[in-house]
Amino acid sequence: MKEILYKSTRDSSKVVTASQAILKGLSDDGGLFVPTSLPVLDKSVKELSTMNYREVAYEVMKLFFSDFTEEELKNCINNAYDSKFDTEEIAPMAEADGAFYLELYHGATIAFKDMALSILPHLMTTSAKKNNISNEIVILTATSGDTGKAALAGFADVPGTRIIVFYPKGGVSFIQERQMVTQKGDNTYVVGIKGNFDDAQTGVKNIFGDKELAKELDSKGFQFSSANSINIGRLVPQVVYYVYAYAKLVEAGKIADGEAINVVVPTGNFGNILAAYFAKNMGIPIAKLICASNENKVLFDFFETGVYDRNRQFMLTNSPSMDILISSNLERLIYMIAGEDSEKNATLMKQLSSEGKYEITADMKAKLADFVGGFASQEQTNARIKDMYDKTGYVLDTHTAVASSVYQDYVKNTGDNTKTVIASTASPFKFTTSVMEAIEGKKSDLPDFELVDQLSKIANVAVPNAVEEIKTAPTRHDHVVDKANMVDAVKEFLGL
Ligand SMILES: *Cc1c(COP(=O)(O)O)cnc(C)c1O
Numbered sequence: 001m002k003e004i005l006y007k008s009t010r011d012s013s014k015v016v017t018a019s020q021a022i023l024k025g026l027s028d029d030g031g032l033f034v035p036t037s038l039p040v041l042d043k044s045v046k047e048l049s050t051m052n053y054r055e056v057a058y059e060v061m062k063l064f065f066s067d068f069t070e071e072e073l074k075n076c077i078n079n080a081y082d083s084k085f086d087t088e089e090i091a092p093m094a095e096a097d098g099a100f101y102l103e104l105y106h107g108a109t110i111a112f113k114d115m116a117l118s119i120l121p122h123l124m125t126t127s128a129k130k131n132n133i134s135n136e137i138v139i140l141t142a143t144s145g146d147t148g149k150a151a152l153a154g155f156a157d158v159p160g161t162r163i164i165v166f167y168p169k170g171g172v173s174f175i176q177e178r179q180m181v182t183q184k185g186d187n188t189y190v191v192g193i194k195g196n197f198d199d200a201q202t203g204v205k206n207i208f209g210d211k212e213l214a215k216e217l218d219s220k221g222f223q224f225s226s227a228n229s230i231n232i233g234r235l236v237p238q239v240v241y242y243v244y245a246y247a248k249l250v251e252a253g254k255i256a257d258g259e260a261i262n263v264v265v266p267t268g269n270f271g272n273i274l275a276a277y278f279a280k281n282m283g284i285p286i287a288k289l290i291c292a293s294n295e296n297k298v299l300f301d302f303f304e305t306g307v308y309d310r311n312r313q314f315m316l317t318n319s320p321s322m323d324i325l326i327s328s329n330l331e332r333l334i335y336m337i338a339g340e341d342s343e344k345n346a347t348l349m350k351q352l353s354s355e356g357k358y359e360i361t362a363d364m365k366a367k368l369a370d371f372v373g374g375f376a377s378q379e380q381t382n383a384r385i386k387d388m389y390d391k392t393g394y395v396l397d398t399h400t401a402v403a404s405s406v407y408q409d410y411v412k413n414t415g416d417n418t419k420t421v422i423a424s425t426a427s428p429f430k431f432t433t434s435v436m437e438a439i440e441g442k443k444s445d446l447p448d449f450e451l452v453d454q455l456s457k458i459a460n461v462a463v464p465n466a467v468e469e470i471k472t473a474p475t476r477h478d479h480v481v482d483k484a485n486m487v488d489a490v491k492e493f494l495g496l
Contacts, residue, residue: 025226
């Protein structure tokens with residue numbers, strides 16, 4: 001098999017293996033790891049259509065993680081996509097109101113982050129073994145709500161690892177916060193920060209870039225790694241579900257083999273939609289990649305104008321996992337459309353960090369023709385949830401509803417009736433309060449957990465385990481720190 005190596009988007013001169021890229025998370029120069037070339041699927045859609053999720057996962061991941069043995073990779077996959085998911089299909093599809101909803105929320109924490117974070121700990125510990133690492137791996141993660149819990153669940157009590165999660169206090173949903181602060185496992189540490197998600201993410205990036213701290217850690221037998229979606233071990237597992245979805249649509253006779261589909265992705269950090277772009281480049285017939293934003297529509301503006309500008313007010317919405325102004329994974333796309341010119345990319349990223357904005361060239365913009373940006377206001381999002389429920393009984397979560405609303409606008413504006421897969425990124429139960437408010441047209445006075453039971457009744461869906469278990473679980477984490485004191489929190493947990 002062809003060996004795939006990884007280079008940094010800010011300095012292409014050095015390469016590392018897949019396992020080294022997974023361990024490091026972020027390159028030393030602050031860049032993100034990208035494969036030296038994008039692999040092409042070596043199985044036909046026909047062959048893929050008879051495979052189950054784990055088998056498709058192997059066919060995709062073997063191409064990217066070429067320094068893993070077949071046994072190592074299959075072990076990782078089998079440990080990840082098992083009975084933690086509440087359905088054998090892992091990522092089932094529901095057809096509703098003219099689109100296919102790819103339900104990516106059947107894992108342990110009922111959001112799509114489980115798709116990648118159930119396998120990352122296994123990829124990480126396997127990578128550590130392969131590279132003779134004896135340090136304990138300290139996972140450092142900033143979360144807008146869903147990554148944190150999914151990473152905690154993935155890494156809890158995994159030998160040789162510790163995990164520290166920073167979340168914006170007051171910036172996540174009730175259920176999301178309960179899920180995190182009740183997390184078990186002696187190697188877990190959850191910290192609320194006084195700031196928003198971008199503050200948390202910037203703080204984590206700064207800690208990663210702190211060479212003195214890294215030295216101190218190393219002397220005590222620790223090293224940092226990242227579970228954020230910048231890690232290539234987060235990105236690659238996401239390519240799988242677009243390949244799987246396409247193959248399953250063909251198998252079910254919903255589309256012909258070779259027929260192009262459109263994909264709509266509710267987007268924050270740009271990881272999920274970038275995975276769809278990778279799937280397209282690997283041979284899956286995807287026509288348009290529709291990038292859906294909420295009121296933090298920095299990506300919509302970028303696709304319209306070619307200017308990425310984060311200098312704007314940060315909006316708190318009812319789709320909090322998309323409340324992001326710096327979409328980290330976009331850097332990989334910028335690098336690719338810059339003709340893999342790491343200097344050009346590094347210059348733009350420097351502008352982003354110093355001035356908060358950059359503009360791409362006309363040449364680069366021309367290479368974005370497959371992408372369409374859209375956004376939905378909170379009002380439109382709520383209306384979409386209600387309309388879908390009234391029409392079909394199917395309940396969308398707030399993030400998926402953003403995508404669904406954007407999709408409706410897109411069809412209205414273009415008349416493009418290409419069959420469409422919408423990434424359904426969270427269970428409505430994760431955002432019960434907002435979803436019930438949308439359906440009922442007003443805020444309820446009921447406690448959150450009673451609303452959960454109501455939602456279960458009206459949606460005719462059982463309360464997911466993930467919600468059932470936090471109803472009674474005790475709080476285990478109650479640290480809140482100023483955003484300037486994140487390093488101290490890390491040191492305290494590690495006993496430095
Ligand atoms: C993280 C998240 C998103 C955004 O995904 P990205 O890969 O960061 O673009 C969308 N919806 C939900 C529910 C999420 O948890």
